[in-house]
Amino acid sequence: MTYYPDLTPYVYWPECVVGDQPYPDGVEVLNVGWLEAGHDFPTFExxxxxxxxxxxxxxxxxxxxxxxxxxxxxxxRHMDGEDFQFQSDDGRDLFLGSAEVHVVTPDGRWLIAPNLVVHYVRDHGYRPPEEFVEAVEAMRVAPVTPSP
Ligand SMILES: [Zn+2]
Known part of the structure; x- marks a missing residue:
């Protein structure tokens, strides 16, 4: 995966939402949770x-x-071969590493995380920026641009 520091401008795949204008005009779009070995990250106590x-x-x-x-x-680094394609509470496979989650801060910034962030938080103790934790706790999901 590609490494981006938290809260830097998002550049990985800006066209991923169908249409020429995937993100609304003037919205600040930022990275969260694009970790890579060799780059330290903050952890929860x-x-x-x-x-x-x-x-x-x-x-x-x-x-x-x-x-x-x-x-x-x-x-x-992992404990021997642990499997991170784990299931949600209701038994659905999450297929981590296959998509992104987009949430919005109260002041309208979009935070873009790889869905592997679940694994980083759960299994590596990664602590995302406060903005992200807050937006997730509030379940403030970014709207999806409809296909043209
Ligand atoms: Zn891991």
């Missing part, structure tokens, strides 16, 4: 807030967008 993690899983299960054909793998 102790476990992440359960509501945050639960909402994040729901977001990925129900609101993944920009699906890719292949999978991004996590390249962080």
């Amino acid at each position: 102790g476990d992440p807030d359960p509501q945050f993690l639960k909402n994040l899983i729901t977001l990925v299960a129900d609101h993944s967008v920009c699906a890719t054909r292949g999978f991004h793998d996590c390249d962080q």
